[in-house]
Amino acid sequence: MEHIRTTKVEQVKLLDRFSSSNKALTGTLYLTATHLLFIDFHQKETWILHHHIASVEKLALTTSGCPLVIQCKNFRTVHFIVPRERDCHDIYNSLLQLSKQAKYEDLYAFSYNPKQNDSERLRGWQLIDLAEEYQRMGVPNSNWQLSDANRDYKICETYPKELYVPRIASKPIIVGSSKFRSKGRFPVLSYYHQSKEAAICRCSQPLSGFSARCLEDEHLLQAISKANPANHYMYVVDTRPRLNAMANRAAGKGYENEDNYSNIRFQFVGIENIHVMRSSLQRLLEVSGSRGLSVGDLYSGLQSSGWLRHVQAVLGAAVVLAKAVTTESASVLVHCSDGWDRTSQVCSLGSLLLDPYYRTVRGFMVLIEKDWISFGHKFSERCGHLDGDPKEVSPVFTQFLECVWHLTEQFPQAFEFNEAFLLQIHEHIHSCQFGNFIGNCQKEREELKLKEKTYSLWPFLLEDRVKYLNPLYQPQAQEFAVLEPNTVSFNFKFWRNMYHQFDRTLHPRQSVFNIIANMNEQNKQLENDIKDLESKATNE
């Protein structure tokens, strides 16, 4: 690689950022085309993928050498001391180049080769099938049908091709509505609740300005109401704070006027935008990453960052959705501005509360494929996969995973997967090792030929399934059919295992989770042995 000048530096020190005794490990630093590797004198290896690097900083020279601080997107922070400044400078420059790619084709996924043949790779991509998922939900049916309106991404570039809409909504209505919505993202089905016959739909904001109307859009909303035989009014949930939505009206956008739409109940749920979320998490990490932190500092930092307040708001919005569906059998239409950040969060969390399937390992993959990947959450921009506009980067998906984690904490028996699963997914939205999260929408992914050139993450996670199972999971328990989380403030905690996942000194020294998982495994093994022996005994 042309960016690498120095490939190996010896006598490098790795500092522990939370150790009070300034302990350091000495070892050798290697720079490869894809990773930075540190091997300490115990032969323990620390691998850092170039794509994970969010920032590299070279600090002022000290007597022991030149400090190099690397912050990663998976919240790892490493602090090296390189003996010679020249080496440090070379590595610093190489990492600056290697961590920011200009072209998709230079991302790791395009060179990653897990030694699978083409048919294995293709089977991996076919593992999660959204057509199958809509069938599982119960569509198409007498009220909902698959629309081919977006077959060539003509109406909406950032939507998938397969979209489900009310049967009575004709193509002209759909086209008309899409012209009245930001980025053409007209109302479509996100989740169908079979027994309540209620739907969760999603879209972007209407281009209503101060007074504009669109009859087709009004018809489409009415069609969604009518597709629900149980309840003729529907909720329209604008996930933005009221002020933001009102400000959008001046730009010719805005929100639905209740007077123009029949039978809608409109409400704001007040989730802040991607810029607020980005600086909020940044502030939180600044606080929690500082040395010699006092308890007061941590909690006032948690407060001033606003992070937990935002997490509470997102989860609160999902509760609104789930309640409307379960207690009123009402359909809900969700939007924010463009309908790919807050809308993805709220729709997917609402579905997760309503449907136990999404709380299984496989179901959770389906949920991410559906509400995030296919509906055009801009993973590449939000995760900063390429060297681009830093204002487009925002931890929206991380925040979604945190909401899920809070649910697993409140309902320890309702999820088939464990925290390690969430952390692993988070690792890979940034790693660019697999094709799933590359690109910003399905159209772009097709153009990149990701299914031919890269591998899907899901089969690899399924292969390691045992690692991600929750030993306390009770799939049959009726009380967990629909989750009703309590969003009272004290139920929200700092997610140490995410934001300090690599700071081992901060973690409990023993894991209950591993022990129980092991015992469960042993119990199952022994039960199987007994069954085997019994069947042998009866056969003989």
Place this chain on the structure above:
Amino acid sequence: MEFSELIRTGQAQAELLRGPEAPPLRGTLCVTGHHLLLSPGPQATPDLWLLLLRSVDSIEKRVAGDCGTITLRCKDLRVLQLDIEGVEATLNIARSIEALSSLESVITSFPFFYRPKGLRLGDAWHFHPPERYYKRVAREVLLRSSQPLIGPQKRRCAEDEALLRAVLAGSRPGARGFIVDTRSAQTAKQARMTGGGTEAKAAYPGWKRLHRPLERGRPLQESFVHLVEACGDLEQSMDHWLSRLAGCRWLAHVKEALSTACLAAQGMEREGACILVHGAEGTDSTLVVTSLAQLILDPSSRTMAGFQELVEREWIQAGHPFQLRCAHSAFSHARPKHEAPTFLLFLDCVWQLGRQFPLSLEFGEGMLLALFDHAYASPFGTFLCNSEQERCLCEVRTRTHSLWSGLNQLKEQRKLRNPLYVPNPLALWPSVEPQSLRLWQGLFLRWTRPPEPSEAAWEKVWQIVTDQEKTEGSQPTVSASELQL
């Protein structure tokens, strides 16, 4: 004195509300000398609902029309509401509860009348003779005392100096000692004005003094009160909650106590030093430090029996004034005099230790909750009085039952034990970074959050462990590497 003089109304019809989760209970309410009883009508369940009057921390009454409402805030942080028929009855019952719950006489308290089936008086009162934690092989000792009486004249005491010299001489040759003073250097110096003080360097060669100020007394009580207040507010915004959590400083006190205990333990374990811990009286923060240091270092204090011994030795026999410190909990409107949740602070630190080493303590959260409850109000005699001397005078050991015999009954074990316990011979060094400490929800939010999901999960853990024991016929298998990561 007759209790009957204090009981103004024998009984009334009432409905009891026990929080959002439990169904209301309707029946005949009755005040007795030590209890509040609610007897449901014959058609309902025959079970009596019973509340020890001693556990009432504050009482609030309201009347409207011809009924009244009494809100009882209990020392275990429970809040109960009684809707009572009749204004007169409400007021009388409230007054009776007020009078009976604040009686100061020890020998008329309930433990002197409590005679449960299956327990014999005198059981489990006798532990091994009190001894400090002593590492027989390494010869380091952990000592506790009160402050030396230096006074403004900078007095010295030859016998005291000789005693500390002898401690070092009895250890290995060249041994050093650390004096951990749980007050700031300034407070310790100021104590001279009232006859106290701290050891002068020149007078105690070989001993080095370290000051680790720990909060005690009134500020600690206020911290507790503010935290409990914050935990009772279900409507507050996230910002408000977090600022109250920071502002009450409870977790900061937990961090300081744990760090100081780690310091004392580290001095012994890693530097082979002898440690003397004291504050002013040696009956509060001193005990937090010495008892936690033992849990950190000594595996035998982490067993069910060992922990009970530790509490008995380092708290009860060491003269922690339970009666004064636990006279009121977090709800009382009375101006605090001697109240301070020192023992609760210790229990919280133990809980944090248990969270970080979930396999290494034989007792579980249930044990810590039980100790908290019984320290503030109990049918057993264990936490009565302020010192051994007072307990002797009141004949507590012969006339009341010991809490330990109550807890060691078989039916209590599942609640109190940690199903995952595996003896761990190593020292337990906890992380005291704020990111590693958590609010003890099981205590502070015990009555406000729905307990079902976590209780059901705990049941499942028990089931997995029992299955394992059945199939394996042995202790759960844990490799050495899992003992300490």
